[in-house]
Amino acid sequence: MSPTTQSIWADLTQIRAQAPLVHNITNFVVMNNTANALLALGASPAMVHAPEEVEDFVSISSSLVVNIGTLDDHFVTGMTLAMRRAKELGKPIVFDPVGVGATAYRNQVSQDLLTLATPTVIRGNASEIMALAGLNAQTKGVDSLFGSDAALDAARRLSSVWGCVVVISGATDYIVLGDQVASVANGHSLMTKVTGMGCTATALTGAFAAVNTNYFQAATHAMAVMGIAGELAAEKKLAPGSLQVNFLDALYTLTESEIDDRLKLTWS
């Protein structure tokens, strides 16, 4: 079934009603941003990465978000245990390969994690998706050097190798599963001037995957809400500091008619 305003709204209503617990193992830069975004959306975030407790935490959570932004071996141990337990329990895993392609360590850890427990959804920018697919893509640290269109073939390849949903973010977000592709052309370029917007898209995907087992739809819904809230925030004031705050307010107050008026979604 194709994603629509109605299906986005149905998921958002469920998130607001159920406040699913989203377990995040994420980077130090964005912990606060993504926890606040999940709360504003209506979910219940927890940032938990100690190897001693991640397995217990996965078992009480509705989904797991794994983000390699500020990687070290302690994080990797926690990610490994958490992803393995999530797989055993059949809980959705959303993976953000921040900065993959920049270093051999990030490349190796990403491949190890994918092999250990294939995520339900992978979300990255174009450089990250191309690097993860094994292309020798250039990357500029955590930012992309390519537009999202450039990574479409890589996303198709990743999706077919791992059998999961792959999201490429950018001016247009692409959501790929096998030969299905949705595109969301919402958002605002100012969003690239606030750290953690991609990580936030990944975290929101964790909330949507917690309430919708059609993960292609769930990921598409998350990217649409992300882009529309970004547009609404940018219209209040065109400056990064304000955008960060206004984005949270837009998520919290988002209505069905705002979605309907703004949604730029195609699906094939």
Ligand SMILES: Nc1ncnc2c1ncn2[C@@H]1O[C@H](COP(=O)(O)OP(=O)(O)O)[C@@H](O)[C@H]1O
């Ligand atoms: N040039 C752009 N124009 C409009 N929206 C954008 C643009 N770049 C990013 N966005 C928005 O910001 C979100 C985060 O994407 P992105 O910046 O690609 O992530 P990352 O921070 O991981 O590189 C996207 O899903 C989209 O909503």
Ligand SMILES: Cc1ncsc1CCOP(=O)(O)O
């Ligand atoms: C700046 C930075 N450095 C390591 S992780 C991180 C945050 C990256 O966040 P995003 O990929 O969402 O821009």
Ligand SMILES: [Mg+2]
């Ligand atoms: Mg990123």
